[in-house]
Amino acid sequence: MNCDTLFMIGTSFPYAEWLPDEGSVRGVQIDIDGRMIGIRYPMEAHVVGDAKESLKALLPLLDPKQDRSWREKIEKDVRTWDRILEDRAAQHFDGVVNPQTVAAELSPRLSEGCILTAGSGSATNWWARYLKLRKGMRASLSGTLATMGPGVPYAIGARFAFPDRPVIAFVGDGAFQMNGMAEMITVKRYADRLGGSPPLVFCVFNNQDLNQVTWEQRAMGGDPKFPGSQDIPDVPYARYAELLGLRGIYCDQQDKVGAAWDRALAGETPVVLEFKVDREIPPIPPHIMYEQGKKAAKAAVRDPELAGMAVRGFRQKLAEFYEQLPGRDQAAR
Template identity: 30%
Template sequence: MTGKLGVCLSIAGPGAIHLLNGLYDAKKDHAPVLVLAGQVPTDQIGTDGFQEVNMERIFDDVAVYNQQVVSEEQLPSMVNQAIRTAYAKKGVAVLTLPDDISAEKIKNKVQKNAVLYEAPELEPDTAAMQEAVTFIEKAKKPIILAGTGAKQAKEELAAFSDRIAAPVVISLPAKGVMEDEHPNFLGNLGMIGTKPAYEAMEDTDLLILLGTSYPYTEFLPEDVTCIQIDSNPLQIGKRYPVDVGIAGDSKKTLAWLNEQLPQSEKRDFLEKYQEKMADWWEDMKADEEQTSTPIKPQQVIHEVQKIAADDAILSVDVGNVTVWAARHFRMKTTQDFLISSWLGTMGCGLPGAIASKQAFPDRQVIGLCGDGGFTMNMQDFLTAVKYNLPIIMVIFNNERIGMIKYEQEASGNLDYQTGLESFNFARFAENCGGKGYRVEKFEELKPSLEAAASFNQPAIIDVCIEDEPPIPGKLSYDQVTSYSKQTIKKLFEKGKLELPPVRKGLKRM
């Protein structure tokens, strides 16, 4: 949320092991983290003692810096180096501290270290940018796929999109780099995406990748000219064949391109997909604005939208709720969207909300979780109560692991072991010392959200929703076939599928 260093502590053994999932999230999403991990005393290392594990080995894959401190005099310099490495490589730095060293006082004079860290600035190559200008001017149907690298260039992106008449599609963690209701915005791409985004990608003749390492290349166009802009040269051409690579800051690069490029008069492609996106929003409203019970997840997002402040932070868990939030919440550029993007860790919604409120105490924080994701870390709601962090946690309670059920069905299988036990999360919130609201009818949804937003206390809104699969904006033939298979299997299982009698001379296949 801040780009600044996160610091975590643990004891040896199980404490250190528990850090791994969060640290892999940091690694995948390029967040600088310092770990100070305990270890058994030095004279016990290698003796298979109580709680001893090989710390350097377990952190080897996740860390950009991974060292064990062997003397107290080393500690200041090693901490300094670990922090610098975490910032420079945007990753996890681990220092393992045996218990006896932690207890010692530094006796000798230690080397002084500077506390200043200067991040390098990569200036984009003018020749590459000029080549990009040539391709952009020739293109009739350009499209932009923007990622988190565009978060510091929101105004420049909007101006660039308008100048070259290119619709904008985003990766999931980049939600908010352009307002969802901006006329040039087409939403997300892929399984969580919109139909206009899918179709525009199929239709384009120039793909501009901006600050993204989008992994689902099957949703990208085949054999079109590609320009990639990224501050990390290693990302350029990593996943998609690139004709022009610009290694540089998105903000500076777009500002230069906006100065060099004339306003495009070829706006047919943009206008075509503006109309398609307007139709898409109208289709979405049909589900969002229903007032029926059982409650649909789309209705919940629509009502959350009404209480969301202009600078709200959304901490979104992994699962079906990810799809509903990505597709139906209309983000403003002044709001933030927090999620476990590259690792896709369930259970991230509540700790993400707690961290957001700690980092930005004056901003509204709303957590969106499925019941499966929330129960993975629900005990941390006590932490929110302990520190009086007024977060609003909205739980989409369908009593199942919905995304896994959907994925099983999309593969043509019957859902297996995805059901969860019924649980009253509102009562749990009250038992923890927070506010709890149980919503079983649509009429209860709006007043519960408004009440939670008005109280200065941690709150849980437990919404009983209808189980609904998050159908992709565009279904593939294989997915349609698989759903058909799954439907037939269900009918067989229930004994309701009646086959016609076999006529003489014919055999069933």
């Protein structure tokens, strides 16, 4: 939001509330599909083409700035945000796993060339925040339609296409109940082609809640959780995988998350890795819009999970304030 020029490269960025006010800054967009240019923000310069090749052509035309203060501020903010994420992932509540820990523990274990897929629930928030992609990795999710349930079929397709690369899917229990469990029969049917090394892992976040929508209703609509539409049955996903002849790993202990990942990534049989995670951990953005905060507070007053939300939200936000204290950046380096 704080810029003099908005440069969008190969993205349609659907979150318009984080963009500058229309007309307040200049706009440049590169996209291989000309229909996508200008749909989020009015652009002065339209570049239709491959992002990599377009940038190669444009870079010689740019004059580097000698004043690096703005870049240094961004670098400092990124370091601060990384520490905030680390602090939040270390928090633990009420005998279930912090979902942030699941993603935080996987990231340093990712091997070169791995393929990552995700659904469209709250698990995808942690997937996007914590997994550090490196050169050679690929990541896929339903970024345009936010379709429920693509993580498992994406992973199966990736494994068929790239049998020599590790494939890891992040899926919520709602999506896994919708189509993932049936697709495990597909995995069993083609086990001779989908199994073997490197691993094929389906990581299921079991919180018995359609969690993304629950939090969107709170923050966007000011509505408390309605259990009748949001709660879903507790299904033993790991044991279901074992019933089919696949591997199943279950973890409900915070200090065993890393070990669970090590087991999942070490085997040659496709595995369902089930984590019993905390559904009251709020997917707090780095900046909360006033209206969102007001609506969330309104919802919380009448929400059946008020107590847990309040404690978790306070501690998660406290980690952010702590890392932004004067001198923390130098002390952490």
